[in-house]
Amino acid sequence: MNTDPDCLFCKIVAGEIPSEQVYSDEQLIVFKDINPKAAVHLLIVPREHIISLKELEKKHDSLIAHIMHLLPKIAQEQGLENGFRTVINTGTGGGQLIFHLHFHLLGGEGLSGAGFSRAV
Numbered sequence: 001m002n003t004d005p006d007c008l009f010c011k012i013v014a015g016e017i018p019s020e021q022v023y024s025d026e027q028l029i030v031f032k033d034i035n036p037k038a039a040v041h042l043l044i045v046p047r048e049h050i051i052s053l054k055e056l057e058k059k060h061d062s063l064i065a066h067i068m069h070l071l072p073k074i075a076q077e078q079g080l081e082n083g084f085r086t087v088i089n090t091g092t093g094g095g096q097l098i099f100h101l102h103f104h105l106l107g108g109e110g111l112s113g114a115g116f117s118r119a120v
């Protein structure tokens with residue numbers, strides 16, 4: 001599996017940098033964002049070092065499907081019965097700061113209404 005020793009999220013996956021994990025399995029880990037933009041702000045991070053959505057390959061299809069199915073389950077576990085927001089920033093133009101693919105899961109107090117203007 002591809003990893004990058006200089007990547008912050010690879011270090012978190014490896015346990016070299018601490019994180020507040022709420023879920024993990026053989027394909028991914030889920031932990032709390034260090035700078036939460038809402039009452040619930042989690043990051044879903046594949047164990048494999050994939051830079052962004054742009055680098056996804058066909059072989060990642062089952063991983064992506066797994067994440068899509070997991071998102072509502074984790075949201076429910078976090079008490080987000082009314083719904084949640086999922087954000088994927090891609091590239092510098094998309095506001096991506098950490099170049100290891102991750103899905104933001106946000107919900108609860110502090111989350112703005114219907115707009116997409118909020119920077120995550």
Ligand code: AMP
Binds near residue numbers: 019032095097
């Ligand atoms: P993005 O702009 O999509 O690349 O988002 C990166 C996210 O990672 C931001 O929301 C940061 O607050 C978050 N982040 C950065 N360092 C850490 C860390 N050590 N633990 C948890 N979250 C982090």
Ligand code: ZN
Binds near residue numbers: 003010050099100
């Ligand atoms: Zn990485």
